[in-house]
Amino acid sequence: MLKKGTSPSGMIVQGIVALSIMAAATASSVAQTKLTVWGDTLRVNSYKAYDALMADIDLDIVTVAPEETVTKLQLALRAGSSIPDLVFISDAPNSAMLATRRTNYLMELEGRVDASLLADFYPNANAPCIVNGKLVCLRSDLAHNLTWYDKPQMAAFGYALPQTWEAFEALGADLAANHPGYFLGSATDPYGLYGMIMAAGCDMATPVDGQDDTLLVDLGSENCLRAAGMIDRMAANGSLIKAGPFDAEFVKQAKDGKLLLYVGPTWFGEFILKPSYEIPAGEIAGALPPRWADDPAPVTWSFGGGGFGVYNKTQNADAAIKMLEWLTTSEANQKDAVTFPPYAPVTVLWGQKLADDVYYADDQLFAAMETSAGYADSKYGARRFDMPSVIGKIVSPAIASGRTLEETLPELEREIANTARVAGYKIVSE
Template sequence: MTTHTRERSTRPTRRAVATVAALGVSMLALGACTPGASTDSEAADSPYGFAAVEQQADAPLTVWVDASRQPAADAFVKANPDVPVTIETYDGGADGSGSFQTKVQAFDQAGSGWPDVVFSTQNNDAAWASQGDDPFAAPLDKGYFEQSFLDGFTEGALAPLTVDGTVYGLRNDLAPTVTWYDESLMERFGYTVPTTWEEYQALGEKVAAEHPGYIVGTVGDAFAEEIYFWGGKAPVNTVVDSGTFSTDTSDPHAQDMAAMIDELLDAGVLAQESVFTPEFVQKYTGKVLMLPGPVWYSGALFDNPDSLAAEPGTVAAGLPLAWEGEEPAAGNVGGGTWFVSRHSANLEAAEKFLEFVTSDERYQVDLAPGLPAYEAAADKWLAKQAESGFFAGDFRANVSTAATQIWDGWGYPRFSQEAVWAKTVTPRLAAGESLVDLLPQWQEAIENEAQVNGYTIK
């Protein structure tokens, strides 16, 4: 973990005096005492809606971010030089690594060491971070944040972070899947952009025959199942309730999607490299005809000199695809979440940090690579993209529509579907095995992981 310390002068906070007077000094942690904490019985007296540790107006704020969110933390430091901040970088839980949870469990055992603020790429982290006798994540809608601020998030954006009716995190950005395509290549080859999965498969087979070397997608990332199976309405990741989980890879949507992927892999038009690898960039720059994937590919891949570096006006974000005769559906790939620790001794500064990184234009409009979850910032970010002229087609309208089409049949359990897919499916696909044949093994692996995490399988 890389640490960047930004020491600044301190200032009084509007809640500090009242909070210190109201709160006690002890609260049980998992297997250890938390120094300076109060008992849960005092939560009703807390202005935050939960029993907080003793607050210190000059306590440094420790913030964990992944490399992509480093600019967010830096922007906050620049805009708030009076807030003492220590920035530490880690993997953000990418690909379901579980590093966030593992580190928190170690701090729980030690009874100290928790960061104040954490960014995670995994929206399902709220499912575990909100649980236990002394959970990590602070509830955010019981008095901690103003409701008017929380109401500013795009409708549904906080749903993945809402557990038993309580909000435990704030979304950084929205990540609906869209159908990326190179408009210039489509016109040159005389192709029509597909609107259904059936048309997508037919186009892929045509590309294989007429323009070998070009691709229409990739399955090389741990989030491939969130693009294809979530976007294809396959019920393989269903949280029935807080204790019950369901997965069904025998469902026709799952079977059809797996068969389509097999066909396109055999045809050579689906890449098996991760989009973040040098190999992908080297092999496919200028060769990406289509690429179903999240909206944040905009800044991460296409408008990025270190990645595919598309020419302005060539790449467009098309609408999500549909099965023939059905309504279109978008998957969701990450989007990222900010959490505040219950153990923070400077909740005032943590609140200020989260408000800035989720809603302030100086980050979310000027610097953020993806669609902000905060509605006012999202509107301005979309307008900025449209005005830049970098993307072809109606980028603003299509992205806005996709954000309303995320399929609600895919849940957020206490484990990472990405980690299960990466371990069970990815290496076997790379070895040439059939995805259709792998579906029962994938289902078994999902069920085993669900049971380990305390779910009853329905």
């Protein structure tokens, strides 16, 4: 619509002037905001795209190996120079290591990031970014669990998909009796064990509301015991094998088609089942992970998934926050992301390619991922110590040498409490 009193020719002149200003701006004269950003090789692609997209942003991109990010940040902070404005945290719970009194790197994001954006993240997607009640990072991708299964083989054996952990255990017992050699996962993999114990609602290290740096560690509860009992019985009958999903033995059996069903993260299909276990097309399907019969809904644990955080003393807070929002929620960056995006509105677009993928046995995979995201456990949170390391130290060798998880629980509880205390937590047991 033309405004009154503005002639068409005047509009054209205004338009030309405006265009030439824009041209001049993109050419050179726009003030450049320089941001230093750290990320792994995958994230560097996103950074480059953002750098190309934004005329007024000049990125200094540094590639940092995921496992070195925390280490290098500690050094940069100690040196007081070369501190990045924005970082990728490859394992989101590590955010806790970057928001301590000693390593005070991450900026509190509440009130800075657009609240309407935050509302559309999947439930608890940002739980591992909350340290002592403060939101200090945004998730880059989610990795919650699904039930991955061999659909034609399940049908051939005449099994129904287990909806509960009780049915999961019964399936294992039936397999052991009638189809020996087939199995449902690992009894020694720390990440798998962590997921199964937490799905039962065990308080391995639950932050206590309203008390900073305080964790509830109680492994003697009925919730922990029901998970331990299930794992012990399944390890005994061989339906959970004593090798981890990346071990030669596990891979060999999975390649032979013996892995009937596996409760594992969203990336398991694309990055393990397809390339590593070489499962043929048309066999793999995904479903909502099991719940305990007494529980109203499943509690889904996660294995991986990163986040982005911003330096709390950055000179360019607004630019860094804007970039953070783009990285996590923009269609441009997340529609073709490698792993499941955390922000629901663009994730729907991302899921389209799964629906079109003929590799999977049905078109229900993305729906299962979305539903499962809705049950993400709020206890999958930020910790200043690595729980899988603790499980790997205490539980994995014990089970491998024939002891039970149940008899290991007191030892595990002591180790968690001790490790947490060294990391500066107060421990309560009730």
